[in-house]
Amino acid sequence: MTVALRTLLDRSVKKMGKGMNPMVKAATLEMVERAYTERITVQISAGHRSLEEQAALYGQGRVYSYNGKNYSNLAKPIVTNAKPGQSYHNYGLAIDFFIVSDDGKRAIWTVDSKWQRVAAIGKDLGFKWGGDWSAFKDYPHLEMSGGLSFTQLQAGKEPHLTFKLEKMEMPKTNKGDSHIISIQKTLNSRYKTNIEGDGFYGPKTRSALIKGLQTELNKQYNRKLVVDGKWGAKTKTATVIIKKGASCKITWILQAALYMEGFNPGPLDGEFGEKTETALFKYQKARKIPADKLAGKVTWNELFDRNTKHLM
Numbered sequence: 001m002t003v004a005l006r007t008l009l010d011r012s013v014k015k016m017g018k019g020m021n022p023m024v025k026a027a028t029l030e031m032v033e034r035a036y037t038e039r040i041t042v043q044i045s046a047g048h049r050s051l052e053e054q055a056a057l058y059g060q061g062r063v064y065s066y067n068g069k070n071y072s073n074l075a076k077p078i079v080t081n082a083k084p085g086q087s088y089h090n091y092g093l094a095i096d097f098f099i100v101s102d103d104g105k106r107a108i109w110t111v112d113s114k115w116q117r118v119a120a121i122g123k124d125l126g127f128k129w130g131g132d133w134s135a136f137k138d139y140p141h142l143e144m145s146g147g148l149s150f151t152q153l154q155a156g157k158e159p160h161l162t163f164k165l166e167k168m169e170m171p172k173t174n175k176g177d178s179h180i181i182s183i184q185k186t187l188n189s190r191y192k193t194n195i196e197g198d199g200f201y202g203p204k205t206r207s208a209l210i211k212g213l214q215t216e217l218n219k220q221y222n223r224k225l226v227v228d229g230k231w232g233a234k235t236k237t238a239t240v241i242i243k244k245g246a247s248c249k250i251t252w253i254l255q256a257a258l259y260m261e262g263f264n265p266g267p268l269d270g271e272f273g274e275k276t277e278t279a280l281f282k283y284q285k286a287r288k289i290p291a292d293k294l295a296g297k298v299t300w301n302e303l304f305d306r307n308t309k310h311l312m
C-alpha cells in the first residue's frame with residue numbers, strides 16, 4: 001500500500017465534519033485503522049449532515065420544499081428516502097464509506113469481499129450496516145442509533161453508545177487498577193502484546209506501550225522501527241511532537257503512560273484536550289523537564305526510558 005494510514009484518517013475526519021457523535025467518530029477511525037492492518041484502504045465520504053443538506057439530498061429527483069425553501073432538483077435521480085431529521089447522519093450517528101485504490105487516488109465503489117469485510121469490521125465495532133437492510137440496500141452506510149428513534153433524537157435524547165473496542169476476556173480476579181486493566185486489554189487487542197491484565201504497571205506493560213508507540217510511528221509516519229518494545233535511541237529519534245488538539249492513537253498512548261505515572265489525563269479517548277494537557281504539564285513539572293505542554297522527545301524519553309533512572 002502506498003497511501004499512508006494518516007492520509008486516510010485525515011481525509012475521513014474532514015469528510016465526517018463537525019457535529020459527529022464522538023463515540024461514532026472514534027469507532028469509525030478505528031474501523032479505518034483495522035481495515036488498513038488487513039491491507040484494505042477505506043475512506044469515509046460522509047458523516048454529519050445538516051437538515052438543510054438532507055433537504056437538498058431528498059429534493060434530488062423530487063419536487064420538494066423545506067422550511068419555505070425550494071429544494072426540487074428533478075435533473076438528478078432519487079438518492080434517499082430520508083427527509084430532514086429522518087437520517088442518523090443528521091445526528092452525527094452515521095457514516096458512509098468507500099474503498100480507495102492502494103495509492104489512495106481512486107474511489108472504488110464495487111461491493112466485493114473487501115467492501116464486505118469493512119462492513120463486518122464496522123458491525124464488530126457496534127455499527128448497523130445498510131447492506132443488511134432488506135428494502136433499500138445502502139452499501140456504504142453504517143450507523144449507531146443507540147436504540148433511539150428519530151422522534152426521540154429530535155426531542156434531544158442522547159444515545160448511550162457502547163464502543164466495542166476490546167474483545168479480550170476480563171480477568172476473573174480483579175485486584176489491580178481497573179483503568180490499567182482496561183489499558184492492558186486495549187494494548188493486547190490493538191498491538192497483540194499478550195500481556196496479563198492484572199491492573200499493575202510493570203516492565204511488561206511499559207514494554208507493550210512502547211510497542212504500541214513504535215507501531216503507530218511506523219503506521220502513521222512511515223518510520224521503519226523494529227517493534228520490539230525496547231526504548232532505544234532509534235525510537236527516541238523517531239518520536240513526534242503531540243500537543244493539544246491532537247486526536248490519534250499516539251495521544252492515547254501518551255494518556256495511558258501519564259495515567260500509569262499517576263497523572264490523570266481524563267478519559268482515555270485519544271483526544272488531546274484540556275485535561276490531558278494539564279496532566280502533561282504537571283508531569284513535566286514533577287519530573288523537572290521543560291514544562292512546555294508538548295509531548296516531544298524529552299517527555300517520551302522521560303516516560304519510557306528506564307535505563308538510567310527511576311527504578312521500578
Ligand SMILES: [Zn+2]
Pocket residue numbers: 089094095096138140141142
Ligand atoms: Zn449513509
